Amino acid sequence: LASQAGVHETYGGVVPRLAQEAHKAAIDSTVTEALRRSGVSPAQLTAVAVTVGPGLSMCLEVGVKKAVELSSVHQLPLVRVHHMEAHAMVSWLPAAAAVAAPPDAAAPSAPSAPADAATPPTPPAQPTAVRSTVSTPSVAAASSAAAARELSPTGVPPFPFLTLLVSGGHNMLVLSAGLGDHTILGSTLDDSIGEAFDKTARLLGITKVPGGPPLEQLARSGDSRRHALPRPLSKTRDNSLRTSCDFSYAGLKSAVRQLLETKLPLAKRELLSEEDLQQELAHVAASFQRVAVEHLVERTARALGWAREAHPSLSCLVVAGGVAANQEVRRQLTRVASEAGLPMVCPPVRLCTDNGIMVAWTGMQRLRHGLADRPVSTSQDVSLFVEVRPRWPLGPRDPRSTTQQAQLSKRKRAPSAGQPTGGDPEKSGSKQQKDGA
Template identity: 40%
Template sequence: FSYWAEFRLTLMRSECHLYREAFTGALIHLWLASKSSLSIKMVSLVPTLSSTISRLNLFPKPSFHYTLRALTTLQLQHKKRSPIRSPLNSSFNRMSANLSFSNFNYPKPRNENPAIMDDDLVVLGIETSCDDTAAAVVRSNGEILSQVVSSQADLLARYGGVAPKMAEEAHSQVIDQVVQEALDKANLTETDLSAVAVTIGPGLSLCLRVGVQKARKIAGSCNLPIVGVHHMEAHALVARLFERELQFPFMALLISGGHNLLILARDLGQYIQLGTTIDDAIGEAYDKTAKWLGLDLRRSGGPAIEELAREGDAESVKFSVPMKQHKDCNFSYAGLKTQVRLAIESKNINAEIPISSASSQDRSSRADIAASFQRVAVLHLEERCERAIGWALKIDPSIKYLVVSGGVASNQYVRSRLNQVVMKNDLQLVCPPPSLCTDNGVMVAWTGIEHFRVGRFDPPPPANEPEDTVLDLRPRWPLGEEYAEGRSEARSLRRARIHPSLTSLIQASLQQQS
């Protein structure tokens, strides 16, 4: 208590945010140290500390009810459910919390033993990073209780791509309905949940805000912990929900409309970036090519291109493979997009005429371009993956799997070509089901469960949190630290205003603890 008196005096004299975090850690560890033998003095101490901090307006007032509940048990209103062992074979894990929205501070080591039955967790996942509004409820034993996705396909077709402001408005119109439908399909209410997980980045800021505000509203009103999720990590980790033998370390190729990423996943939250896109991602190239060819964008560009390409000759148009001169694992699709646009112009293809109304000769020309584009686009993936596998095996020879996920991973041509690459290197290809390759709430909920198990979560936000609260959104958020030997001479044009990577945040917090 003498330490508390001294600390309280220091806190009253300072507005530095570091004291907030120090106090948070001290408060949590005070409760952890006390365990079950809580004295009356310690019980009365929490409201006293909380009210003092609240008066200083440093951060929202902690909930005594939540803190006590987290220390005694975290079965969180699921006594009626029988515990089932997780497919990841995770034992009980210590829980801690921090009071900033940086969800990955103060991580705890694995395989410790608090009074937490993590196999009985039920988590709601919310995803609004781009153009899909998604929610799902997942149990920590791997059971998917519900999954709901509201697509903005009509908007995509109308605007020829994602219009951030329109996408935000569409999210706002359906988010309540999507979340409620996910709960209804799971036969649960908000109070039955153990936690809420939500994507906080990377993505479009306007869209991310809608999901985060909804998640915080639920967590605040029902006194639930909240887990901020990295969108690309969720794409990688959802494979562990279905492949029980997929343990760290493994490689992952994450391919979508906004990202191309090759990573070595050494552990949860510990990633090495082997390669990334320096301009446009493969999904962006697919979408633009589909638009220029007059295809139906309500299905997204990937499936439309894949279907039309079956009718064409993949060798008929000679597109060059990007970045042949750069011996690294980075990606570039901007140049290939330009080649495709020029080829379309040379064939006098009018994108205003939909493929369904094109003449047979016009359709044949479009099919040849689609097939040639797809061959070169995927060949670029193959070459980069081949080199990345060599780098990854040099770092960790125990790697057995390559996970391929993200929206483009639902393309069967992509899967078949990459499967040949991994077979040559005695690895195994792991792809989530196509419905979980595109953006979805299941991957967010599952990633939330994985981090929740090791204590990376936030306590409930205030129940009456103002709508104009400044949120920690991370629209440009790298997943891992760049592999030193793989740095490319090619310069990315997207370096400004990038948030520190998830891996660096976790490493920094681990160093703080040691």
């Protein structure tokens, strides 16, 4: 419905102020068009789900403000969603879609309201994490026949499972024991793998944003063994770093820069034909991708062992986030999961990158378990309830994570995804807004 990728290509990355302006320009028409294409009116909605973090606060505020307004005007529950949990939970969607629409179903028609839409879910006495398989509700057209054909309907993966979240902003291994119940086993010490792909792509002369997909395409015609790049954290003297589940990609990116300056300086590039230059760049791309994925594989294999220690009944490895669309990443992680005797569950490629479907789907799950806020009264100023969490941990950290100490040293910590994020709309929203910043 809307994309601002083209806005940022000129700058080689996301420019916060431009991103905010693009959000403001598109938000109203995008909501209107989404409702039109779905064939529903606001009165037929059951709730409003919205990402409140983590991310750029100035962009999050645009979406949250619109969601609070819709919730207030139509008196609908407001479901606040953690962006990274949404990436993990969307892996459930194709299985649910397969239940809703057989693989041979025709193209979806205008959606009907879910079977339980007329009766809002009764919230439990206290919000609790879901620790077993959630029964799959019927889903609307956006996730019906087409999504059902994208993955084999293996069923919704039961908790607990290990989640690998890989994107431009995040690189985490998370033990998911329930909805809103996640423990971080490892995260990045510096750059995420997605950020490393994007920055390396720019070093290779790729201007598209994000740079990961075109880098992957370039790497297909290269020799991944042509250049010996250092595997991250393999030579560190810090044993806790070497044996952890944490990641580091800044050094690998720097090694690629040094390689290009040494092997392919500007003077040498000018002497090569365009075909030969692209071939040399392909070798660098392939070598980078091999080492980047090897680091991912090593840490994921270790995390599977840690997760099994805590939960011998571990059900699967879930891989989500934009980098999960990379076919080499999928191939290698499928192998790792298979060696551990587990299946790998991954969303369809189109749902790996940021999308509204994953937020809506996660919002459905949270709503069904009472994890929603009451709508703000129409007599109140909705701006007081525009709460965003640009830094919002998905959950507590495993003590073995080498980034644990740095996290504990912070004086103020945001609640995890399992804790309520909103407040009582009958109370002043100013304190909520301050606490969420």
